[in-house]
Amino acid sequence: VTATASVIAGLGRPGRWLLGLLPIALIGLVWQLLGSDDSAFFPPPSHWFQFLEAGGWSPLAGALRTTAVTVAGGLATAAVTGTALGLGIGRSRVLRQALSPTLEFLRAIPAPALVPLVILFVGQNGRAQVLSVTLAAVWPVLLNSVDAAQRIEPLLLDSGRSLGLAQARIVRTIIVPATLPGAFVGVRVALPIALVVTLLVEMLTGTAGLGGMLMSAQRSYDTATAYGLLVVAGLLGLALSLLFGWLQHRIFRSWHQPASR
Amino acid sequence: VSAVALKSALLPVSVPVVALVLWELGGRSGFLDVNAVPPPSAVLTAAGEELASGDLWSAAAHSLTAAFVGWAIAAAVGFLIGLVLGLSGTARLLSETSIDFARAIPAVALVPVAILIFGFDIRAELLVVAFAALWPMLVNTAAGISGVAPELTDVAATLRLTPTARTVKVVIPAALPQILVGMRLSMATAVILTAVAEMTGNPSGIGNELVLAQTSLRPATAMLYTLTIGVLGLALNAALVVTMRALFSRQLRLDGQA
Numbered sequence: 001v002t003a004t005a006s007v008i009a010g011l012g013r014p015g016r017w018l019l020g021l022l023p024i025a026l027i028g029l030v031w032q033l034l035g036s037d038d039s040a041f042f043p044p045p046s047h048w049f050q051f052l053e054a055g056g057w058s059p060l061a062g063a064l065r066t067t068a069v070t071v072a073g074g075l076a077t078a079a080v081t082g083t084a085l086g087l088g089i090g091r092s093r094v095l096r097q098a099l100s101p102t103l104e105f106l107r108a109i110p111a112p113a114l115v116p117l118v119i120l121f122v123g124q125n126g127r128a129q130v131l132s133v134t135l136a137a138v139w140p141v142l143l144n145s146v147d148a149a150q151r152i153e154p155l156l157l158d159s160g161r162s163l164g165l166a167q168a169r170i171v172r173t174i175i176v177p178a179t180l181p182g183a184f185v186g187v188r189v190a191l192p193i194a195l196v197v198t199l200l201v202e203m204l205t206g207t208a209g210l211g212g213m214l215m216s217a218q219r220s221y222d223t224a225t226a227y228g229l230l231v232v233a234g235l236l237g238l239a240l241s242l243l244f245g246w247l248q249h250r251i252f253r254s255w256h257q258p259a260s261r
Numbered sequence: 262v263s264a265v266a267l268k269s270a271l272l273p274v275s276v277p278v279v280a281l282v283l284w285e286l287g288g289r290s291g292f293l294d295v296n297a298v299p300p301p302s303a304v305l306t307a308a309g310e311e312l313a314s315g316d317l318w319s320a321a322a323h324s325l326t327a328a329f330v331g332w333a334i335a336a337a338v339g340f341l342i343g344l345v346l347g348l349s350g351t352a353r354l355l356s357e358t359s360i361d362f363a364r365a366i367p368a369v370a371l372v373p374v375a376i377l378i379f380g381f382d383i384r385a386e387l388l389v390v391a392f393a394a395l396w397p398m399l400v401n402t403a404a405g406i407s408g409v410a411p412e413l414t415d416v417a418a419t420l421r422l423t424p425t426a427r428t429v430k431v432v433i434p435a436a437l438p439q440i441l442v443g444m445r446l447s448m449a450t451a452v453i454l455t456a457v458a459e460m461t462g463n464p465s466g467i468g469n470e471l472v473l474a475q476t477s478l479r480p481a482t483a484m485l486y487t488l489t490i491g492v493l494g495l496a497l498n499a500a501l502v503v504t505m506r507a508l509f510s511r512q513l514r515l516d517g518q519a
Contacts, residue, residue: 020358041378094272101273102280109491110453112369112460113468116475116483121298196367196457203369203461204472210370215461218373226373230366237365 040223048228051217059213064236066209070126070198071240074133075187078194082138083183086145091175096146103142111136111193112200119205129201136197141186148182149175181252188244195237210236299481304488307481316470321489324455324466327383328497331390332451336444338391339398343443346399347406347436348428360399368393368454372462383465386458393454394447401443405436441505448501452494467493 011019028045035044052060089095089103115132122128152175160170202211210233217225281301287293288300299307311317346353371392375385409432417427433440459468467486474483 016354017358019355020361023356023359024362097269098272098276102276105277108495109487110456110494112453112457113471113487113490116460116471117480117487120475120478120480120483192365192367196369199367199369200457200461203372214370214373218376221377223374223377226377230370230374233370234362234366237367238362241365 040221043224043227045227047224048231051222051225051228060232063208063210063213064232066207067198067202067211067236068240070129070133070201070209071191071194073130074198075137075190075194077130077134078137078141078190079183079187081134082141082186083145083179086142086183086186087149087175087179089142090146090149090179096150107139107143111139111197115197115201115204119201124205124207128205129198129207132201133194133197137187137190137194140189140193141183144186144189145179145183148179152178184248184252188241188248191240191244192237195233195240199233299484303481304484307479307485311470311482311485317485317489320465320467320470320486321493323383324459324468324490324493325497327386327390327458327466328448328451328455328493331387331455332394332448332497334387334391335394335447335451336398339395339443339447340402340440343399343402343440344406344428344433346403348432350407353403353407360396364396364400369457369461372458375458376462381463383463386455386463386466389458389462390451390454394451397446397450398440398443401446402436402440405439405443406432408439409435437509441509444505445498445501448497449494452490452497456490 031042032044032046035042037044037047089099111132114135118132118135119128122131156174156178157170160174165173198209199211199214201207202209203215206212206215210229214226214229214233217223217229284293284298285300285302288298288303293300308317346356368389371389372385375388379385379388413431413435414427417431422430455466456468456471459466460472463469467489471483471486471490474480474486
């Protein structure tokens, strides 16, 4: 056992990352070997991406682009509104007292359940999609920004004041920079739910995008394609999560990190 | 009662009350389009209708069952896998990338596969719900178990406990607070994914009623069912917290968590 442990320890990060793929590789291999080519429910992995041979890459690439644009648009809107509201609420005790219970209640309503309401209010269009994602993603950003804005060290503000800075300058150079790392943590937390809501809207409205492709695979009883698209959805989720982790590292590496939830 | 205390008590209540009154007035005066944004009174009327017809009860019963059973499967499987991963660093290493990938799959994308395997059946719902609710339980259990203070395991070794006794009597109780966090997060996920699976897949339960209300352009009914899903989540969470306090009050008090 110790020999194995020392071999594993000497692998380095890429090696350990590859080793962690073992369960998926094993499941895939067993599935491929035992799966029957004409199985209606469990087609072997080699069949999952045959839709690419038939239809080519461009429908999938287009769908991924549509989905990514909706996720990005919703997250960006949520990031801006959530941070702005969070700054206001976090820096004002009266606002915090007045709004906290209301915000707690609104947050308890699951975002996917709002999607049909948004479609009713706004109509079946691109705005409904982005608004649904925004409503889902705004809460983690808002709550993390409130937290960060509330916990700015008084010493920082005092030094700003004793330097004779105007209030606007204090906001711009101290309060906003101290809140942004927390707000970005909120954006990262919001990412998975934003992706779920995007796919849900696409499935409900039957529009283009990965959700639309998934729905049409289901309607045409194309199980192999449904499995393939499931893998694509997972890869998209993983890629977005790695991208945002990298962005956070790049942007905030050199910043003073406040403790954030 | 001082004026300050009175103000801080009234302030939080006044916001939702004022918002509801303005919303109602906006609807009645024609300022808001009632066909798109129904006033609170219309939602109450819809609640009366759905309660009288029994639709709300049967939909809520179906969704409650699906969410609870899906969660129970996820909690059991997640606990067992989390326990193994928490106890063995090698197991963690050998599965980390795979778990990261599986967790990144948006559970809603599983709905078509689940429907194609099981048809329009509650089993399709359960697959989606259990898959989504598995990860919070698994990850929190593994983190809780692997984070148990080494002094505790040393004490257990000094007492010459067998590995099984050590795990059951020392490690699991010490990790209990974080395991309970995993159970609660899993429950919240289970409720949401139940609604999602019913909206996109299995045509029954609250999610389905919600989509029916949307497609037949009944916004007040749709809003009622959206609120019902929120209430369902809060109720299941409260039931879980009460049950866990009753079952594990001793362990949690020792840990200063109860």
